[in-house]
Amino acid sequence: MGRQQGGSRYVGLLFSAPFPRRIGRMFGVKNILIVEDQADVLKLLGVALQHPERKIRQSLSADQAWLLVQEEAPDVILLDIMMPGELDGLDLLQRLRADQRFDNVRVVVISARAQQRDRIAAIHAGADAFIAKPFRLNELKRCIDRLLTIKPSEV
Template identity: 45%
Template sequence: MKKILIVDDHVDIRRLVRMTLEFESYEIFEAEDGATALLLAEAVRPDLVLLDVMMPGELDGLDVCCKLKSDPMLLNPRVIMLSARGQAQDCSAGRQAGADAYLVKPFSPLQLIDVIAQQWEHA
């Protein structure tokens, strides 16, 4: 069973994503900030991380993405950045941080499912 870590400071976003994915056979974990996300990632070693860019605390999504991608113990999880920031430089910053995909909020559940499916094809 594939493991997905949802990282977003908004509980409503996490709930929406969880509800979208519950119909699939995924093991789903949630974190509300970057520090918690890194601790949880070390514990569960997710296959995929859905990661908000703007979060409170010392680590934003870009920082978390860099750390996830550079930690050899995590076995290079796929990372999809989720952000309200949709400018070209925002997408570029996500890619430079190591993101495998960048999805702009608001997105539809079908968009999310499609982007996740693409990540499994490239894994």
């Protein structure tokens, strides 16, 4: 593993993309997936949530998000309900909750559809939180921070 070079031994480590989740957890890196069909909102959220201890991934559709989740399960998903494509946000949420591999993934639904029945539908589908659009960025950040500190056994 190590190699002689100039009289000293060194060990080189090389990680290929995507960054292995278990290694990320060891160093405290949290994986957040933002699923939003409006490109400007997606970009804004991506920039606003940047942090050295966070890996931000983005998706413009629930279909693409499902593929990303299977590739590497995030710690938290920010999920819009109204999405183009075969899957909408609630469909994706139901798929996540039906698959035991993603039991520890926390989901924050962010939606302009904020009537009581929409909130209830999201919670029944398995959302951990619901934030109505428009929202304050600080509110969203607090919600994410809270979900990132909850142990799966506490949910």
